[in-house]
Amino acid sequence: MGIRTGEQYINAVKSRKPEVWLAGKKVENVFDEPVLRQTVIEIAKLYDMQHDPEYQDKITHFCEETGERVNNAFLIPKNYEDLIKRRAAFEAFAKATFGLMGRSPDFLNVVITSMYSHSSFFEKYNKQWAENIRRYYRLVRDNDLFLTHAIINPQNDRSKSSHEQQDMFTHLGAVKETPEGLVVRGAKFLATLAPVADEVIIYTFPGYKPGDERYALAFALPIDTPGLRIICREPMQDGKRPLFDHPLASRFEEIDALLVFKDVLVPWDRVFIYNNVEAANLLYPKTGIAQQPAHQSAVRGLLKLQFATEVTCRLADSIGVDVFLHVQESLGELIQAVESIRALLRIAEHEYEVTPEGEAMPNWVPLETIRGLLPKMYPRAIELMQTIGAGGLLLSPTGADFENPELREDIERYYIGRAGVSATDRVSVFKLAWDLCGEAFGQRLLQYERYYTGDPIRKKAIFYNSIKRQRTFDMVDDALQVSKLKELVTNK
Template sequence: MPVRSGAQYVENLQKTPREVWLRGERVEDVTTHPALRRPVAQIAGLYDLQHDPRLAPVLTGAGPDGTPVGRAFLPCHTQQDLALRRAAFRAWAEPTLGLMGRSPDFLNTTLMAFAESSGVFGRLGERYADNIVRYHAHVRDNDLFLTHALITPQTDRSKGSSEQQEQFLHMGVVSESAEGLVVRGARMLATLAPMADELIIYSLPGLRPGDERHAVCFAVPIETPGLRLISRTPFDDGTRRPFDHPLSSHFEEADCLVVFDDVLVPWDRVFLHGDIGLANALYADTNLRQHTAHQTGVRGLVKLQFVTGLAMKLSESVKIDGFLHVQQKLGECIAAVEQAHALIVAAEAEHETTPAGTVRPRFNSLQTLRVLLATQYPKLVEVLQTLGAGGLLMMPSAEDFTSPIGADIERYYRGAEMSAVDRIRLYKLAWDLCGDAFGQRAVQYERYYAGDPVRILAMNYLSYDKSACFDLVDRALALAGDPDTPAR
């Protein structure tokens, strides 16, 4: 099957009923539900880009049989391949302004990393390596959209999964049979799950002795019996006007708790189970973190550029961009953008070669970028809040323009060299990004999408090659000599 179109993606959603709960009611059709239809349309638009003659050579490449497949599914063999992948990541990030963090290319990249390192899964037996390779091919050749759920529910975080009040409060394996594994419990945070085709489960490092039932990696279709998605309260229930809420009315992502009510996972969909050591090592040993950090880094760069551009335009609208302290803040925004760009390019230029002869971006550069995004994006949003000041709090509604007070709106809300409607549109955009609940979710996402930022910084230290730094210190220590070394 060639790469899907948006219409084919939507059609597949309509013919695969799934159990989605939102505001206490079961959703009958995610493609028409007021709170979900707009993000479905955004994802469909991304699939359509693969058929755009200008973008198809960037977004797709030749699969094993020569048929076009998504670029993220394909391993890279040269630095030029890495740059082309970066261009593909950017082509999918720009239409959503970097605000849809789990677009399909993210987990496409994850599967590519898993298949490329299938030998890691093979440590449990060759069938697990074969399973992940076949599954990658299945998703690639059908151009499916995956979500994932990596985190256990935030119940008692001082205890491991096997120590909770209920045995399967955290998702785990209940039993095994000739058919497969039966899993029960819950996981979070499955972003865009209601409009995904498949769900993949694996663990981040942190499982403890006794958690063997919770050490598992598998994938199932979203419509699998017993699989239940409980969505958080939406920021847009379908009634928000684009003029008043230009971002949240288009780019809402449904984050879900995933409940497994004795879900059967067939053996050919099981990639790992029962091995705590391997489950904890999976993230690092498959080099997943480098491949996904490449995608999230490019998406994050687009998001940084968006908030920086918005801060600059907002400053120009009322001519505060001539003040030195404003220029300083805008300069800080630009520095964050350029740091992100430089780290991505450096990761590609100093790429690593895998045992299979493929290449992957340099780890330390992308790990640094993960830290940068978690700290710099919230700072840039704060700059936007500071520059917008009280003006962000007093913007009128779209309805006011056609009301009896329309003349007042036109007179008192205009900018230095900008009409009222243009200035209000700009400030509404800024508020949606830096003040509205939608925008605050985007801040929280950047802080935690890659995991605990404190743990990431600690990993930077623990995994860092310290030899070059230590060599310089040793060189400096040698200058001191021994206590009895005479002055020269």
């Protein structure tokens, strides 16, 4: 089939009956649920972009294997030009969502592509696992599927490994083997957009210990597989709020969920790792699923930071406070943050590395630097937005107030901005800002960015230790040569 349309995606959502729980109630029809409906529509727009003449040649290519058009997220890059093709697809989706949807379809499609291009890793442990991942990549690519994933164990007793938990199946683990497949039980999170996805992929993150063999699992299943329960977090909006009042929260709510597996059967041809702690710990660092998706998340993070910066600049301009030096300094800080991420992204692409398999990988050092900076830069942008907007962020009237003739005169008079900015324009900008910096929707985006790739402290420690192993800090030795020469002279 190749690239699908938004209508085809919506029809797929309508055709499924996953077990979704939202606010204590079982969702009978995902598309008809107000909290989820607009999200489905926004994702459908991304699929339609692939057919739009303005974008099609930029974000898709003809697959050599099938002759069909597929998204560039499925492209295995061989050189710089291929990396730029990928970036074009990432940028198009990120701009369409203002960088606010961290789990747009391209993210996990890159993960699957990386696993496919490193199928030799799986083959080292089990030839069937390698064949399974190759087959699954083609299934996702050729049907343009939308995936969610869950790779984190529930936050229970973090001081203990999976096999040491009080309940053997608090964490997702294998119950038994059958001729048809593997039976699994337990939970995983954080499955973003799970109710509206086609499939879920479970894979491993380093940290498994001896005794955790039953929990060393990687597999994929349709989201409506019997026994798979989706428990959604509290919604950040009710799906009924007017677009004028909540232009972002009403469109881009990415529901997150806990996935509970109640003795779910995983067919053997859907198993990628099982009962192997070493493979589970090495999957993330050895298959490119850390590095290649970091390219996508860097592009998306850049657009998200740029959007927050532009909103803050427009907010300041709308009430004329950007004439003050301290406000100009703050806005300059945000713009420089955006340009720093942009420069790091370009360096990562230009200084790409080629793997033994012939795959072009963006340079991991600038990508990890982006991952280290964004959890600080984005919260800083939100803080400055709150500071510049001040009390005005708390006072915006509703669209209904604007439409009431009795209130219109007062609103037009007292909510007006600087010269040339109408009350409608000023309030619209403030509502946009409030969605980002004050609403529960915006606070979720803030927390999401802080922990997008895990614990930022641990990530920076891992980064430092990796750099220490690779570099010898020769400039220090060069600087010390002078003192060493003096010491020799003294000894004589």
